[in-house]
Amino acid sequence: MSRRTAPGRPIRPAAMTDAFDWTYLYDTLPALLAGLQMTLLVSLLAIVISLVIGAAGAAMRLSGNALLVWPARSYAAFIRNTPLLVQLFFIFYGLPAIGLRLSAFWSGVACLALWGGSYHLDSFRAGYLGVSHGVKEAAASLGLKTWQYALLIALPIALRTAVPSMLNTSIAMVKNSSYLQAIGLAEMTFVAIDRISLEFRTIELFAALCALYLVLVLTMSAAAGRLEQRLQRPFKVR
Numbered sequence: 432m433s434r435r436t437a438p439g440r441p442i443r444p445a446a447m448t449d450a451f452d453w454t455y456l457y458d459t460l461p462a463l464l465a466g467l468q469m470t471l472l473v474s475l476l477a478i479v480i481s482l483v484i485g486a487a488g489a490a491m492r493l494s495g496n497a498l499l500v501w502p503a504r505s506y507a508a509f510i511r512n513t514p515l516l517v518q519l520f521f522i523f524y525g526l527p528a529i530g531l532r533l534s535a536f537w538s539g540v541a542c543l544a545l546w547g548g549s550y551h552l553d554s555f556r557a558g559y560l561g562v563s564h565g566v567k568e569a570a571a572s573l574g575l576k577t578w579q580y581a582l583l584i585a586l587p588i589a590l591r592t593a594v595p596s597m598l599n600t601s602i603a604m605v606k607n608s609s610y611l612q613a614i615g616l617a618e619m620t621f622v623a624i625d626r627i628s629l630e631f632r633t634i635e636l637f638a639a640l641c642a643l644y645l646v647l648v649l650t651m652s653a654a655a656g657r658l659e660q661r662l663q664r665p666f667k668v669r
Contacts, residue, residue: 451634451635452632459632459636460639462626463639466620466621466623467618467619469616469617470618473543473608473611474543474604476544477547477604478543478544478547478604481543481544481545481547481551481600481601482548482597484545484547484552485547485548485549485554485597488503488555489551489556491503493556510545510546510548515542515546515607516610519539519542522538535616539608539616539618542610543611546607547601550596557592557593558588559589561592567580595655598658599655602651602655605651609644623637
């Protein structure tokens with residue numbers, strides 16, 4: 432029970448009543464930047480794996496084989512309709528019950544990759560379906576085999592169409608990496624909350640955390656915008 436100076440007014444720790452401390456923020460920045468490195472590492476690995484999952488899932492959905500279509504559709508529906516935090520806890524705490532134990536790092540990578548892959552799946556699929564049927568007929572008239580058409584013609588066109596949504600999903604994955612603090616992974620949010628629990632400097636740490644995420648996401652968004660413009664440049668009407 433907290434001590435009180437007046438009825439209904441608990442005393443807060445002295446540190447919580449201080450003004451914004453720029454010196455403390457400067458001293459804490461190296462720890463937050465170390466957390467940022469972990470955030471970037473786990474996000475990068477998850478994004479790469481999610482693209483592979485999305486491409487494989489799209490191929491299964493487009494195969495026309497019910498034995499492949501049903502698992503891909505069920506996977507996407509399950510991931511999208513269950514909370515990310517529940518999926519994370521299931522991977523980290525639930526899988527050891529069946530003998531599959533992953534570290535906090537790889538549990539985080541797996542969870543983010545599965546989440547992102549469920550959205551990349553439809554991005555790849557929509558991009559492929561957006562390829563004009565006339566392009567396929569032209570490829571057939573040139574004597575190209577099915578795999579040559581898919582790999583050399585349809586895939587590049589599909590990627591140009593799918594890139595915007597894939598980039599948005601990748602940015603969301605970086606933001607969702609903050610959930611990984613729940614299983615003890617030392618990414619940015621974990622570092623901030625850990626320091627708050629010890630030093631009670633809530634406003635400084637959360638302000639720094641918001642600023643770092645904002646800079647990171649805005650940088651990624653700007654890079655994504657430039658990439659989209661570059662991909663669309665050859666197709667603009669002059």
